Structures are given as structure tokens and as C-alpha cells.
Amino acid sequence: MRDVAVVSFSYSTIAKEQMRNEVEMLAPVITEAIDASGIARSDIGFTCSGSFDYLQGGPFSFVMGLDAVGAWPPIRESHVEMDGAWALYEAWIAIQTGEVDSALVYGFGKASQGNVHEIMSLQLDPYYVAPLWPSMVDLAALQARAYLDSSGLSERDLAEVVAQAMRSARDTPQAIRSGEPSIEELLAAPYVASPLRDADIFPTTDGVAAIVLAAGDLARSVNKRPAWIRGLDHRIEPHSLGARDLTRSESTALAAKHAGVASGPIDVAEVHAQFSHEVLILSEALGVDPSIVNPSGGPLAANGIMSAGLVRIGEVAQRIMDGTANRGVAHATSGPALQQNLVCVLEGE
Amino acid sequence: MTEPLVARHSLEYPGGYTRSVGDVVGRYLTGLRDGRIEGARLADGRVLVPPTEYDPLTSAAVSVDDFVEVGPAGTVVTWSWVANPRAEKHALDRPFAFALIRPDGADTSMLHMVDVATPEEMSTGMRVIPHWRSDRIGGVSDIEAWRPYKDGDPIPEVPPLPFSENMGDSVTGIVTSGRLDYEIAAGESTTRFLLGLAEGKIIGGKAVGSDDVYAASRGTDPTTGAPTSISVDVSDTGVITTFCIVNIPGLSDLAPEIPYVSAQVLLDGADNTFFGLIRGCSVDEVRMGMRVKAKWLDQLTTDHGSIEWWEPTGEPDAEYTDYKDYL
Numbered sequence: 096m097r098d099v100a101v102v103s104f105s106y107s108t109i110a111k112e113q114m115r116n117e118v119e120m121l122a123p124v125i126t127e128a129i130d131a132s133g134i135a136r137s138d139i140g141f142t143c144s145g146s147f148d149y150l151q152g153g154p155f156s157f158v159m160g161l162d163a164v165g166a167w168p169p170i171r172e173s174h175v176e177m178d179g180a181w182a183l184y185e186a187w188i189a190i191q192t193g194e195v196d197s198a199l200v201y202g203f204g205k206a207s208q209g210n211v212h213e214i215m216s217l218q219l220d221p222y223y224v225a226p227l228w229p230s231m232v233d234l235a236a237l238q239a240r241a242y243l244d245s246s247g248l249s250e251r252d253l254a255e256v257v258a259q260a261m262r263s264a265r266d267t268p269q270a271i272r273s274g275e276p277s278i279e280e281l282l283a284a285p286y287v288a289s290p291l292r293d294a295d296i297f298p299t300t301d302g303v304a305a306i307v308l309a310a311g312d313l314a315r316s317v318n319k320r321p322a323w324i325r326g327l328d329h330r331i332e333p334h335s336l337g338a339r340d341l342t343r344s345e346s347t348a349l350a351a352k353h354a355g356v357a358s359g360p361i362d363v364a365e366v367h368a369q370f371s372h373e374v375l376i377l378s379e380a381l382g383v384d385p386s387i388v389n390p391s392g393g394p395l396a397a398n399g400i401m402s403a404g405l406v407r408i409g410e411v412a413q414r415i416m417d418g419t420a421n422r423g424v425a426h427a428t429s430g431p432a433l434q435q436n437l438v439c440v441l442e443g444e
Numbered sequence: 445m446t447e448p449l450v451a452r453h454s455l456e457y458p459g460g461y462t463r464s465v466g467d468v469v470g471r472y473l474t475g476l477r478d479g480r481i482e483g484a485r486l487a488d489g490r491v492l493v494p495p496t497e498y499d500p501l502t503s504a505a506v507s508v509d510d511f512v513e514v515g516p517a518g519t520v521v522t523w524s525w526v527a528n529p530r531a532e533k534h535a536l537d538r539p540f541a542f543a544l545i546r547p548d549g550a551d552t553s554m555l556h557m558v559d560v561a562t563p564e565e566m567s568t569g570m571r572v573i574p575h576w577r578s579d580r581i582g583g584v585s586d587i588e589a590w591r592p593y594k595d596g597d598p599i600p601e602v603p604p605l606p607f608s609e610n611m612g613d614s615v616t617g618i619v620t621s622g623r624l625d626y627e628i629a630a631g632e633s634t635t636r637f638l639l640g641l642a643e644g645k646i647i648g649g650k651a652v653g654s655d656d657v658y659a660a661s662r663g664t665d666p667t668t669g670a671p672t673s674i675s676v677d678v679s680d681t682g683v684i685t686t687f688c689i690v691n692i693p694g695l696s697d698l699a700p701e702i703p704y705v706s707a708q709v710l711l712d713g714a715d716n717t718f719f720g721l722i723r724g725c726s727v728d729e730v731r732m733g734m735r736v737k738a739k740w741l742d743q744l745t746t747d748h749g750s751i752e753w754w755e756p757t758g759e760p761d762a763e764y765t766d767y768k769d770y771l
Contacts, residue, residue, distance in 0.1 A: 114448050116631025119663035136669070165669030206683040209626045215477040215620075221461075222469050223494045224555050226584050226620050228533035230714050233542045236524030237555075241544075244522065244568050289563055294571075321705055322582070333500030337544050338492065338551030341522065436707045 099190050100314040100321030101441065102132035102415070104409035106304035108269040108397040111207040117156065117303075123202050126304045127264060129199065130306035133317030136165055139307070140195025142172045143186045145179035145202040146401050148338065149214050152173040160203060174330050178202055178367075179304055179405030180427030186308055187327055196313045202402035203307040211299055211400060219431060220334055230369075231431060232296055233244035236288035238341040238432040239372040241308050246375075250290050253371040255283040256385070256394060257294045260374070264392025271298040271397045294395070295371040302399015322412035323439045325422075326354030329437035333431070341432060347380035350438040356381055356424050359442070363414050363423035364388045365407035367396055370441045373433060377426055381438070390414075404428065415443045449630040449638055468497045471508045473615040477582040479602030481515040481574070483550050493550040515547035517593050520570045532623065535585050545590060559589035561721035571595060578603035582615030619620055633663040636675060638736040641750040644740050648678040648714050666677040678711035680738035680751075683762040685770050689727050705730045709754055710770045717770055722761045724755025733761035 105127040114122060129136050142164055146157045149223035157174040165250045166172065173189075175181045186198035212230040219225040243249065255278065264273035276294065284292045314321040330353075331344020332339050351357070363381045366375040374393070378385040389395075391410045394403050404427025414420035429435040465473060468484070472495050475482040482504045485491035491500070494512055495506055524542035529536055536557060543566075544553040544585035560573055573593035580586035605611060630638060633649055637660045640647035649672030651663035656665060661672040690699070707729050708717035722730050724739070736754040744750045 111630045113450065114632060114636060116662060118630060119633065119671075122664045122669055125669060149455075149624070151628060152453060152624060159662060162666040163669050165665070165667055167667035205629070207624070208628055209624055213530070214624060216619045217624075221463060221620060222465060222473075222618065223584055225622075226618075227535070227542075227553065227555060228622070229542050230531065233524050233526060237522045237542060237544055240524060240568065241522035251756065286525065286563075287525070291524070330468045335496060335500055335552065335554055337494075337521070337546070338500045341544075 097191055097193070098311045098314070098323055099187055099308055100212060101306055101408065101412035102133070102309045102318040102321050102324045103307045104126045104305070104413050105131065106269060106302065106399070106402065106406050106409060108300050108302040108399050110161040110271050110298065110300060117160060117203055117205060118162045119159060120301070121201065122305045124303045125163050125199065125201055126192060128268040128305035128307050132309070134197050134307060134309065134313070136437040139197050139199045140171065141189045141198040142170055143174065143188055143189070143198060143200050145175050145177050145405065146183040146204055147176060149217050150206060150211070150400060151208055167232070168297055173231065175340035177429050178401050178427050179204070179401065180367075180408060180439075181329070181429070183306060183308070183405060183408060184327060184329060184437060187324060191309050195419040196310045198308045199305065200308065200405065201303065202399070202405045203303040204399060204401035205301040206299050206400040207301050215431070224336070231271060232291065233335065234286045234431045235296070235370040235373075236291045237336070239290050239370060241297070241341040242372050242376055248375070251278060252375070253290070253295055254278045254376045256371040260389055260392050260395040263390050263397035265440050266394060267391045269397050270392050271300055272373070273392060273396055287391045291316060291370060296399035297369040297394045298396075299399045300400070300403075302397065302402045302406070304399065304402035304409060306405060306412070307408055318416065319346040320416050320418060320443055322415035323444065324439060325442045326356070326438070326440035329435065331435040334430070334434065338430060344376050344380040344433050344436060347377055347433070347436040347438065351381050351435055354424075354437065354440045356440055359422050361387065361422060361424055363390060363411055365391060365393065365423070366405050366411045367394055367404045367428045369394045369428075371395065376433065381418055381426065383424065404437065408441070410439050415432070415441055418443070448632060448635040451628045451630065452626070453628065454623055454625050456623040457621070458492050460621040461618050462617060465615065467508055468495050468506055470615050471511060473582040473618065473751075475586065476586040477580045477605070477606060477615060479580070480513055480732070482511045483514045483547070484510045485512050486510070487745060490551040491493060491549055492552050493547055494554050501579040512549070512596070514549040515574070516599060517544040517571060517595070518547040518590070520558065520566070520568055520572060521546050521553045522568060523558065524565050525566065529556050533719070536589060540589060542664050543590070545572060556587060559591055565592065573600065575600070576602045578605070580605060580714040583618050608652045631663055633661045633672060636640070637661070638746040641748070642746045644743045644744055646678045646680055646711060646738070648676045650674045650676055658716050659711050660716055678714045681757060682709040682711040682718070682736060683767050684708070684730065684732060684734045684736060685710050685717055685720065685767045687722065687730055689730070703727050707754070709736060710767050722750065723753040723755040729756075731761070733764060733767065734761040735762065
């Protein structure tokens with residue numbers, strides 16, 4: 096295996112971007128990531144993006160996104176119809192092949208242009224589930240109740256998760272939500288889909304994120320302290336919700352095992368928990384204490400659809416690059432109720 | 445900066461989206477149409493409801509020979525309350541619960557709705573029974589919703605279907621519908637371009653330090669990714685770089701009568717080509733290098749439709765070397 100590291104990271108979020116289109120949101124973030132990487136744009140070996148056409152209701156939105164990259168002379172490029180974290184996985188594989196030594200990875204999406212909770216229903220089983228039109232929040236609520244029933248925890252425990260996320264988010268410039276809500280205040284709010292309240296659910300977010308990866312000596316030559324990817328794995332569970340154990344995340348636990356999460360101490364964890372109960376389910380699956388999870392506030396503070404998973408990797412990498420952490424784990428998810436999960440272990444030298 | 449434009453559009457498949465369902469799903473849906481819930485018995489003895497073509501744990505094939513009847517009563521495994529049903533999406537027009545329900549005799553659960561008036565009537569572990577529609581067609585909505593059930597109470601009758609000649613046939617397909625509405629923000633550059641069209645102008649952009657001008661820029665120079673922050677007026681005359689003669693009728697409601705010509709036009713003062721229809725001459729006369737000019741609509745709008753088509757100017761053709769880099 097080749098040593099591959101994150102050498103730069105940039106992202107931006109906004110609740111509802113009405114001034115700029117996707118290309119105009121992406122261009123400055125991609126430029127910032129490339130400039131910070133120390134690698135010339137023309138020297139980047141591979142480009143891979145993650146986006147979701149149904150967010151704008153038109154096909155091939157990733158082709159338009161390329162306008163922000165600069166694709167002339169022609170570049171090596173690929174795309175996943177998933178969060179940018181899976182684009183990073185593909186880029187990491189591309190570097191492993193030895194064909195390239197660096198990669199630009201980005202994810203983008205404007206969730207505010209439609210009803211994102213319903214748009215995500217288009218990924219469901221079209222025969223048995225999609226015709227009933229459960230939203231992604233309805234399905235998350237089924238998992239939340241199953242988890243609370245089985246764990247003996249209560250809605251108060253979910254409120255504690257929200258309060259911690261909001262306090263942590265106060266130091267995150269990209270946070271859409273942050274503050275110091277009291278538990279009583281949180282529990283007094285009405286349900287959106289019981290047992291979930293508005294604060295238990297990610298805020299609708301338009302967001303873009305970019306990461307530059309580099310291999311071995313190139314990474315060392317451009318960055319004083321690259322964030323090395325020590326393990327990267329993703330696993331998926333059956334799509335049928337009733338055939339899964341919703342009270343735990345077996346796919347996260349298995350990916351964590353193969354990524355080597357437990358083979359060293361973890362200083363920081365960023366998980367792609369779009370709902371409060373997912374912070375607890377994912378912490379258990381990763382084997383980390385919830386108190387070190389999501390120092391950025393996580394997706395409860397800002398959740399750019401198709402970039403928030405990549406942001407988790409970036410948030411951990413940034414803390415390693417700036418020396419505030421030595422070893423951390425990042426998680427990204429895809430599909431309803433944590434169906435598919437990616438785990439990335441990062442470490443300083 | 446002018447207020448950016450926002451376009452409203454909808455994504456919908458007129459008449460619905462038609463899917464073939466195959467043997468296993470078809471057998472299950474046929475059961476629902478006939479008022480029966482079935483599952484598939486897997487190799488290890490578990491009963492999978494709803495059945496899929498393959499065992500979700502082992503991927504062993506599932507056959508219609510493995511089908512067993514389950515229910516009709518079942519148990520709520522987990523649930524969430526929908527206080528505000530969404531019109532045109534949900535089958536019920538009143539608050540209800542989404543629930544995973546495990547029918548008696550099954551080892552897995554199915555997503556469906558429970559029809560009670562208040563969330564206080566819902567609980568994990570509660571017993572429920574299907575309330576069947578009388579107009580069943582072979583789909584998950586043949587069960588209108590599940591209702592609370594007390595063990596020992598009589599099982600409600602399944603309303604018979606009205607007679608039809610193909611009532612014994614197996615279900616082979618479903619049609620699903622749905623509509624999503626969007627508000628797409630054009631962004632700064634596209635807004636500038638579209639507002640220009642409303643004034644009969646074609647506006648492009650170029651990046652600092654570059655001479656390349658892009659008509660209808662999306663905000664960047666696509667070769668470098670640099671922002672096209674400098675606004676440039678582009679001519680409404682240009683050269684046909686390439687074209688095709690369309691002989692396929694009915695490609696879209698907006699398409700003219702066949703045969704017609706679609707072309708790429710390199711605008712004077714721009715470094716990218718622009719799509720347009722060519723009219724004002726016979727299709728046989730259209731050629732690469734032909735000089736054309738925009739025919740503007742009388743009532744201009746902030747829409748590509750402001751340019752109705754492009755027509756020949758009568759000027760001498762451009763040399764191939766002048767446009768060969770834009771093919």
C-alpha cells in the first residue's frame with residue numbers, strides 16, 4: 096500500500112444560497128484547497144467529485160461542476176453519485192494504483208432548491224417503500240425510536256447530544272446552527288417526526304467541500320504535517336429496513352474494524368450523523384466516547400448534502416495538520432437510516 | 445448586483461414511472477391484490493417479509509416455491525408520527541404513523557402506515573391488522589393502512605374485488621408517480637446573461653488575465669476554473685461551426701416542423717459556441733462557415749427563447765482556419 100495523505104482542505108456552507116449557482120460556490124473553495132496544497136492545479140493527477148442530480152432535478156450536474164475545476168488540457172476525472180467521501184475513496188484507490196500521485200476531491204450540493212427530505216426518498220426501494228413516500232426524516236425517526244427502545248435511553252439523551260453539538264459549533268465558522276440551548280428548551284420544542292424534533296435533525300444546508308490528496312514524498316514536500324490515511328473502508332447493509340437491525344450500525348463497526356480504528360488511541364472523531372441518535376449509534380459502532388465526537392458541531396450544525404461526509408474527513412485532517420490532534424477517525428454515511436458507512440483513520444507522522 | 449433570477453421547475457414523469465416487477469415481487473404484489481400477505485421461507489427457516497429476489501444476508505436465490513402466508517395481524521416494531529401528511533404523496537389525508545410492522549409468522553418487518561387519530565394511541569409492540577382497500581391493483585397501497593387489533597377479535601373480512609376478466613392474472617408491473625418542485629438559483633453570471641437577453645444583448649464573461657470570452661458563462665473560465673468576473677458584450681452575429689439536419693419528428697413540443705437545422709454558432713467576440721436553430725434558408729443551403737445573425741423575439745424575456753433562431757447574413761463564409769479550434 097502507498098502512503099496517502101490529506102494535504103489541504105476547504106469548505107463552505109450557507110443555509111440557502113440564492114446569489115450563486117453551484118459552479119460559483121465551488122470555484123473559490125476548489126481554488127483555496129489547491130492553493131493551500133502547494134501543488135499546481137496543472138500537476139494534479141486525478142479529479143473526482145460527489146454530487147446528486149436530484150438535488151437540482153436535472154441530469155449530469157457534475158458535468159457543470161467541472162467548470163469550476165479547469166478541465167483543459169483534458170484531465171483524468173471521475174464522479175460518484177454519492178457524498179464526496181466516496182469520491183475520496185475512489186481517488187485514494189487511483190493513487191494506490193501508482194498511476195497518479197495526487198488528487199483533487201470535491202463534493203457539492205444545494206439542498207435548499209427543493210424539499211431535500213423528500214428528494215432523498217428517490218433512493219428507496221421502488222416496489223415496497225418509495226410508493227409510500229416516507230421522507231428521510233420519517234425513516235430516521237423509526238431508527239431513533241428503535242434505538243431508544245432497545246438502549247433504555249430517552250429523548251433527554253438526544254437533547255444532550257444536540258446541546259453538545261451546538262456548543263461545539265460555536266467555534267465553527269461554517270456552522271448554520273450553534274448556541275447554548277438548555278435541555279428543557281430543546282425538549283419543549285414540538286416533534287417533527289416523533290421522537291425527533293427540529294434540533295435533532297440536520298439544518299438544510301447548501302455546501303461545497305474540497306480536499307487535495309498526495310502520496311508519500313510529494314505529501315511530505317508540500318506539507319509540514321500531512322494527515323496520513325492509515326485505514327479506509329466502507330460497508331453496506333441490505334436495503335430492506337425491516338431486514339436490518341436498526342438499533343446498531345453493523346456496517347460502521349465492520350468498516351471500523353477493517354480501517355483499524357482500535358489499533359491506536361483516538362483523539363478526535365467526526366461522524367456524519369445527520370440526526371442526534373446517530374451520534375450515539377455511530378459512537379458505539381466506532382468504539383469512541385461520544386464526548387470526543389464532532390468537535391466541529393457535526394452535521395447537526397451544518398450538513399451540506401453530498402459534501403458533509405467529505406467534510407468529516409477534512410475536519411479530522413485539519414486538526415492533525417495543525418497539530419491539535421495526532422490520530423483521529425472520520426465517518427461518512429449514505430442511504431436511508433445509516434445503510435452504508437465509510438470509515439477513515441487519519442494520523443500525523 | 446441585481447437580484448439573481450430564480451427558475452421554478454418540476455420533475456415529473458407524466459403517467460407515472462412503469463416498472464416490471466419480476467417473479468418474486470410480482471407474486472407478493474399478486475397476494476396483496478388478492479388480500480393476502482406472503483413471505484418467503486429462507487434456507488435457515490426465517491420468513492422474509494416483504495420477500496426480495498435474494499436472501500439479504502446470504503444472497504441465496506429466493507423462489508416463489510418458498511412462499512408462505514403470514515399475518516394478517518402483526519406487531520409494531522418501531523414507529524414515527526406524521527403530524528402533517530403531504531398531499532399528493534401520502535395515501536392518508538389525516539395524521540398517521542409510519543411503522544415497521546412484523547406480520548405474525550414473519551422474522552422481518554415491512555414499512556407501512558398505521559391509521560390512528562393521535563400519537564398517544566401508538567406504542568412499540570402494539571398489535572395491528574391490515575385495512576384492505578376494495579380497489580386493489582397489486583401494490584403496497586392495496587393495504588390502505590393498518591389499524592389497532594385486539595388478539596381474539598374476529599379478523600376483518602377482505603373486501604372482494606369487483607369482477608374483471610383478468611382478475612386471476614399475476615401482477616407483472618407497477619406504475620409509480622411522484623413530483624418534485626424546485627427553485628433553481630441562476631447565480632450571478634447566468635443572471636447577468638439572462639438579463640442581457642431581455643435587452644437584446646448577448647453577455648459573456650472573461651477572467652482576469654485571460655483574453656478568452658465565454659458567452660453565457662456559468663461563472664468560471666471552464667479551461668482554468670478562474671472566475672469570469674469581467675463582463676463583456678458579445679455580438680449577436682457569428683459563424684456556424686457544425687450543424688445537423690433533424691428529420692426526427694416530435695423530439696420536443698418546442699421543436700419546429702422537420703426537417704430543421706440545429707447548429708453550433710461561434711459568436712463574433714466569443715471563444716465558445718452557442719446552440720441554436722437555423723432558419724431563413726433551405727436546409728440544403730446550411731453549411732459550415734456560414735455567417736448568421738440572431739433573430740430576436742419581438743417581446744424579449746429573461747429566457748433563451750428570446751433568440752427565436754439564427755438566419756444567414758449573406759456575408760461571405762468564414763475560412764475553416766478561423767473556426768477549426770472550436771469544433
